Every structure is written in C-alpha cells, then in structure tokens.
Amino acid sequence: MNVGVPKIRIALDAMGSDLSPGPEVGGAVLALKENPCQIILAGDEARLKTELSKYKGDFSDIKIQHASEVIEMNDSPATSVRRKKDSSMSVAVNLLKKGEADCFISAGNTGAAVCATTLNLGLIPGIERPGIATILPTLKGSCLLIDVGANIDPKPIHLFQYGFMGVAYSKYILGKQNPVVGLLNIGEEETKGTDFIKETCQLLKNSGLNFSGNVEGRGIFVGDTDVIVCDGFLGNVTLKVTESVAYTFAEFLRRNIKKRFMAKVGALFLRSAFQGLKKQIDYAEYGGAPLLGVNGVCVICHGSSSSGAIKNAIRFAVESVRQNLTFHIQEELIKLGH
Amino acid sequence: MNVGVPKIRIALDAMGSDLSPGPEVGGAVLALKENPCQIILAGDEARLKTELSKYKGDFSDIKIQHASEVIEMNDSPATSVRRKKDSSMSVAVNLLKKGEADCFISAGNTGAAVCATTLNLGLIPGIERPGIATILPTLKGSCLLIDVGANIDPKPIHLFQYGFMGVAYSKYILGKQNPVVGLLNIGEEETKGTDFIKETCQLLKNSGLNFSGNVEGRGIFVGDTDVIVCDGFLGNVTLKVTESVAYTFAEFLRRNIKKRFMAKVGALFLRSAFQGLKKQIDYAEYGGAPLLGVNGVCVICHGSSSSGAIKNAIRFAVESVRQNLTFHIQEELIKLGH
Numbered sequence: 001m002n003v004g005v006p007k008i009r010i011a012l013d014a015m016g017s018d019l020s021p022g023p024e025v026g027g028a029v030l031a032l033k034e035n036p037c038q039i040i041l042a043g044d045e046a047r048l049k050t051e052l053s054k055y056k057g058d059f060s061d062i063k064i065q066h067a068s069e070v071i072e073m074n075d076s077p078a079t080s081v082r083r084k085k086d087s088s089m090s091v092a093v094n095l096l097k098k099g100e101a102d103c104f105i106s107a108g109n110t111g112a113a114v115c116a117t118t119l120n121l122g123l124i125p126g127i128e129r130p131g132i133a134t135i136l137p138t139l140k141g142s143c144l145l146i147d148v149g150a151n152i153d154p155k156p157i158h159l160f161q162y163g164f165m166g167v168a169y170s171k172y173i174l175g176k177q178n179p180v181v182g183l184l185n186i187g188e189e190e191t192k193g194t195d196f197i198k199e200t201c202q203l204l205k206n207s208g209l210n211f212s213g214n215v216e217g218r219g220i221f222v223g224d225t226d227v228i229v230c231d232g233f234l235g236n237v238t239l240k241v242t243e244s245v246a247y248t249f250a251e252f253l254r255r256n257i258k259k260r261f262m263a264k265v266g267a268l269f270l271r272s273a274f275q276g277l278k279k280q281i282d283y284a285e286y287g288g289a290p291l292l293g294v295n296g297v298c299v300i301c302h303g304s305s306s307s308g309a310i311k312n313a314i315r316f317a318v319e320s321v322r323q324n325l326t327f328h329i330q331e332e333l334i335k336l337g338h
Numbered sequence: 339m340n341v342g343v344p345k346i347r348i349a350l351d352a353m354g355s356d357l358s359p360g361p362e363v364g365g366a367v368l369a370l371k372e373n374p375c376q377i378i379l380a381g382d383e384a385r386l387k388t389e390l391s392k393y394k395g396d397f398s399d400i401k402i403q404h405a406s407e408v409i410e411m412n413d414s415p416a417t418s419v420r421r422k423k424d425s426s427m428s429v430a431v432n433l434l435k436k437g438e439a440d441c442f443i444s445a446g447n448t449g450a451a452v453c454a455t456t457l458n459l460g461l462i463p464g465i466e467r468p469g470i471a472t473i474l475p476t477l478k479g480s481c482l483l484i485d486v487g488a489n490i491d492p493k494p495i496h497l498f499q500y501g502f503m504g505v506a507y508s509k510y511i512l513g514k515q516n517p518v519v520g521l522l523n524i525g526e527e528e529t530k531g532t533d534f535i536k537e538t539c540q541l542l543k544n545s546g547l548n549f550s551g552n553v554e555g556r557g558i559f560v561g562d563t564d565v566i567v568c569d570g571f572l573g574n575v576t577l578k579v580t581e582s583v584a585y586t587f588a589e590f591l592r593r594n595i596k597k598r599f600m601a602k603v604g605a606l607f608l609r610s611a612f613q614g615l616k617k618q619i620d621y622a623e624y625g626g627a628p629l630l631g632v633n634g635v636c637v638i639c640h641g642s643s644s645s646g647a648i649k650n651a652i653r654f655a656v657e658s659v660r661q662n663l664t665f666h667i668q669e670e671l672i673k674l675g676h
Contacts, residue, residue: 074527139586149524153532186487186574189412194491194571217578221586233532234572236524238579240555245583248477248559263608270601270608274594 016108027310365648
C-alpha cells in the first residue's frame with residue numbers, strides 16, 4: 001500500500017433508502033472491492049452490524065457511526081433537519097463538516113439532504129443556490145440536467161450559476177472538453193418561452209460559457225448538449241417522465257411479446273440485446289445525482305437504490321473528491337469573471 | 339344514403355404540415371373512405387388539384403378553397419395571423435367562423451393556430467384561455483394531458499378550467515365515465531410544489547370534479563388519472579420528452595440488436611410485437627391534439643404528420659362535432675356551478 005496517498009473517506013447515510021440499511025451496507029461492501037476508500041456508515045449500530053455480518057471479508061475500512069434517529073421520506077425537510085439532530089443523515093453530514101469525512105452520500109429524503117448540507121456546509125463562494133444534477137443517457141453520450149429538484153422557484157441568476165457548476169462537473173468528472181450548455185425551453189428560438197426563460201437565456205449568452213441556446217424537450221436525448229439547465233420543478237418532472245416512459249415502453253414491449261408465441265421465441269435470442277439496453281438506460285449505472293453548489297462533495301441517490309446503485313454513487317463521489325470538484329466549480333466562475 | 343343526416347364539414351388547412359400538401363390531401367382521401375364527411379382543403383388551388391389528381395376515386399366530397407398565402411413554422415403567431423389574411427390557416431378558420439364548416443384542422447404553426455382560432459371564433463363562455471390537450475398512452479388506457487403549449491404562463495384559474503374541459507373531452511370523445519383529474523407536480527403531497535401549484539390544487543379540490551390530487555411525472559404513465567392539468571410550458575416539455583424518450587429507447591434497442599447476430603435473428607420473430615408496440619405508442623394513432631376552450635371544434639396536428647395522422651385527426655374532429663363537444667364543455671362548468 002502506498003502510505004503517501006490517504007484513503008478518501010465517505011460518510012454514508014445508511015438509513016436513507018426505501019430498503020435501508022441493506023442497499024447501503026451492500027453498496028459499501030461492493031465499493032471496497034473496486035476502490036480503496038474508507039466508508040463510515042451512519043445509522044443504527046446494531047442493525048448495521050447485523051447487516052454487515054451477512055458478508056464475509058475484511059471490512060476494516062468500514063466504520064459505523066451510531067445515529068439514533070431517521071429522517072423519513074415524508075418528513076418536512078427543514079423541520080426534520082432542525083429537530084432530528086441525531087438522525088443518520090445529520091450525523092453523516094456532520095462528519096463532513098467536522099473534517100472527518102471527504103464526501104456525503106444519502107438515498108434518503110432529498111429535500112432534507114439539500115437542507116442539511118446547505119445549512120451545515122454552506123455554499124461555494126459565488127453560488128447562491130444548490131442544484132441537483134442528473135446524468136441522462138442520449139443518442140451521443142450523456143447529458144447533465146441541472147436542477148432536478150433542489151430549487152423549484154429559482155431566479156435566472158441561479159440557472160446561470162447552474163451552467164458553471166454543470167460545466168465543472170462535465171469537465172472534471174465526466175471528462176468532457178469545452179462542454180456545450182443549453183437552456184431547456186419550449187422552442188429553440190430566443191423569442192420562445194416565459195419572461196423567466198428569456199432573461200435566463202440572455203444571462204447565459206453573455207456568460208462566456210459555450211452556450212448553444214435553447215433546447216427543446218426532445219433535444220435532450222439527441223445528445224448535442226452536454227449540460228442543460230432548468231428550474232428544479234421542470235427538471236424534476238422531466239426526470240421522472242424520462243424514467244417512467246422508459247419503463248412503460250419496456251412494459252409495452254413485454255406485453256406485446258407475451259401475447260405472441262413467435263415473439264416469445266425471438267425474445268430468447270434477444271436476451272443479451274435487452275441486457276445491453278437495460279445497462280444503457282439504467283439510472284443505477286450513474287449511481288446518484290451530485291448536489292452541486294454546497295461546499296463539499298454530496299451525492300443524492302434514488303430512494304429505491306440497489307446496492308449496485310450505492311456502489312456506483314460511491315465511485316462518483318470518490319472521483320469528485322479526487323478531482324477536487326468543489327474547487328473547480330469556484331474556478332469556473334472566477335475564470336470567466338463572475 | 340340517409341339524406342336526413344347532413345355530412346359533417348371539415349375545414350382543413352392543407353398547407354400546414356412540414357411536407358404539405360401531401361399528408362393533408364392524402365389524409366383527406368383516407369378519411370373519406372372511413373367516414374362520410376365533406377372536407378374543404380384550404381390552400382394553393384393548383385397544387386392541391388395536382389396532389390389530388392394522384393388519387394383515383396370519387397372525390398365529390400373534397401372541395402378546394404383557394405388561399406394565396408402560407409403561415410410558416412417560424413412566423414410570429416400574432417403578426418402572421420394579422421398580416422396574412424389570405425393564408426391557408428386563416429381561410430380555413432374563417433370557413434368555421436362563417437358557418438361553412440363544422441370544425442378546423444391544421445398541422446401548421448401551433449401558436450398561429452391558437453391565435454387565429456381564439457381571435458376569430460372567441461372562447462366558450464366561462465373559459466378564459468384555450469388549452470391544447472394531448473392523449474398519452476399509459477399502462478391502463480389513455481391519459482389526457484392539458485395544456486401542452488397554448489398558454490405558457492397561466493393563472494391557477496386557467497388550469498382549473500382545463501380540468502373541466504379535459505373531463506368533457508374524456509367523457510364525450512374518449513367514452514370515460516367520471517374521469518379522474520390530477521395536477522402535475524413534483525410530489526403527491528399537498529405541501530409540495532410552488533405557490534402557483536398549491537393555489538391550483540386548492541381550486542381543483544373545491545371544484546366538484548373527481549380530483550385525485552397531485553400526480554408526479556412518473557404517475558402519468560401509471561394510468562390511474564384520466565386528465566392531468568399543467569401549465570403549457572411544463573406540458574410542452576413533458577410531451578416532447580415523452581416522444582423523445584420513446585424514440586431514443588427504440589433506437590438503443592435497434593443498436594443493441596444490430597451488433598449481435600443472434601439478436602438480429604430474434605428480431606425477425608419479434609416483428610409483429612414491435613409493430614404492436616409502435617401502434618401503441620405512436621401519436622399518429624390519436625391523430626392530433628384538440629384545442630379546447632375556443633368556440634368551435636379545432637384540432638392541431640404535429641408538423642411532421644403523415645396522411646394517416648391527418649386521417650385520424652379528421653376522425654376525432656368528426657366525433658367531436660357529432661358529440662357536440664363545445665356544448666358539453668360549457669355544460670360541465672355550469673353543472674358544477676362555475
């Protein structure tokens with residue numbers, strides 16, 4: 001082991017997902033096989049120990065930090081963060097705040113995660129609001145959509161800042177050079193959209209970013225745009241519609257195959273093609289959504305995350321710490337004079 | 339022929355679609371084979387005659403109304419409607435206004451169609467803004483999403499009125515009893531969403547409609563809600579994302595099949611299943627989007643409409659006239675005391 005390179009320390013809210021702590025503990029075990037890192041599981045110590053005992057191996061890089069409370073999916077974000085001081089989420093965020101961890105991951109209540117991280121870690125200088133980014137598959141590589149729900153009633157300046165944050169993520173984590181930025185709108189022309197959109201469009205045009213203009217809903221998946229900014233309300237609906245249409249399409253196909261004997265035979269031959277497709281559109285491949293703008297690396301996962309999704313989230317979080325993402329977001333803003 | 343039943347007369351903007359007038363003329367020819375009706379094609383007489391001459395049969399029920407101008411897709415809606423008085427769209431709308439036609443169909447500039455019909459036909463009493471409705475396939479039948487782009491910056495009262503219009507369409511055209519109405523939001527809880535959404539939710543709760551509450555983006559395709567209302571900006575992006583994800587999914591599947599020999603063999607067996615799927619998700623099956631709220635039956639088609647899509651739009655328009663849709667929208671409002 002190279003003693004010169006310290007292991008990256010992950011604070012993982014282990015009680016967040018719908019089936020917690022199974023996926024979190026399983027994800028931590030899987031992650032250690034791929035990456036040398038240290039994982040601190042925050043949550044009920046007894047339950048976490050029981051869960052961990054199901055696996056065999058050397059888990060000296062997994063630590064448990066007891067937390068007696070859990071923020072539920074239906075809890076009010078602000079209230080629960082304020083009242084449940086000993087929740088697994090707050091305990092995990094605090095590890096980052098105290099410098100005992102390098103990043104934070106949770107598959108729990110998204111609003112509470114945004115609230116807990118913003119309150120405890122603060123925002124990156126120059127950023128006024130955090131945004132949740134999500135990676136969507138397109139016909140030509142991936143596209144980063146930001147915001148998908150952190151800020152449902154933003155000002156144009158917030159979307160402008162999302163552009164910079166998305167560019168930093170695309171460059172340093174997704175390895176894209178000079179990422180193209182677009183604004184989600186109902187048409188490509190500058191005259192299209194609400195006053196809010198028109199004002200945002202002007203800000204982005206004069207930002208110094210590689211801004212290609214407005215992108216329609218159908219344009220997201222064409223893949224010509226690397227970063228698409230929108231308000232968190234629109235982004236949230238867009239993300240959920242995307243997941244749901246893909247699922248519905250697959251279900252329609254399954255039903256159409258099921259009622260035809262010849263098609264059932266054909267489907268056997270197609271098994272590997274279907275698996276390839278699943279891998280291509282499965283959100284779990286990307287593991288989680290980076291919460292950009294807070295002063296620290298934070299990744300938010302789907303409530304229904306599997307251990308594979310948690311493992312991938314850990315991989316992206318480790319990469320974000322390694323690449324010093326938070327620094328680069330600030331750098332992008334400063335470089336273009338903002 | 340039953341002389342007691344007059345034929346329904348369709349004013350069809352024949353120069354609207356991307357490939358006009360081919361799809362319009364072809365659609366008219368196909369429609370006549372299915373429905374006894376009269377179709378008035380508005381557009382360049384010489385071109386329409388040439389196009390029609392490609393078909394063989396008795397076309398005494400197709401009339402041509404010459405129009406010297408065309409509103410282009412990039413024209414400003416309000417300006418083009420005001421200036422191009424002899425456009426195919428304006429001429430077709432005027433046929434309805436003068437009582438020489440019973441309904442209007444166009445695959446042209448959507449904004450111009452909304453503008454031309456609203457200005458010339460006026461609105462149904464009790465309705466303040468028109469809304470474009472679209473039919474989406476779901477896991478359990480269809481769902482009507484309204485508005486998908488007529489009104490991108492609405493007030494809560496407009497969405498409230500969309501609820502009534504959607505219910506009338508669902509009942510009388512789609513044959514649903516007691517349709518369930520939902521509001522598109524980022525979560526199901528009443529506390530979720532912007533102030534605009536919360537206010538709209540309260541209006542709908544007290545509307546007397548069969549309102550089930552908020553529906554998430556993923557909820558659209560579950561099929562538990564018959565009518566989902568939203569602002570035209572969100573609806574437009576939702577519709578385009580839906581079309582695009584379905585297309586992208588199909589393209590991913592095609593690519594995955596193409597690179598595997600066994601899968602190519604399997605795909606041959608699956609041909610009829612794929613065709614069944616295409617039929618299920620193809621917007622052209624529904625033909626067009628009803629523009630609800632204007633005082634007359636109006637259907638807006640996709641610019642890329644095929645003759646099959648135009649034919650289906652004619653079928654829905656004829657059914658809307660036959661069922662007296664405009665009257666029933668007003669009736670729904672009055673029945674519940676609004």
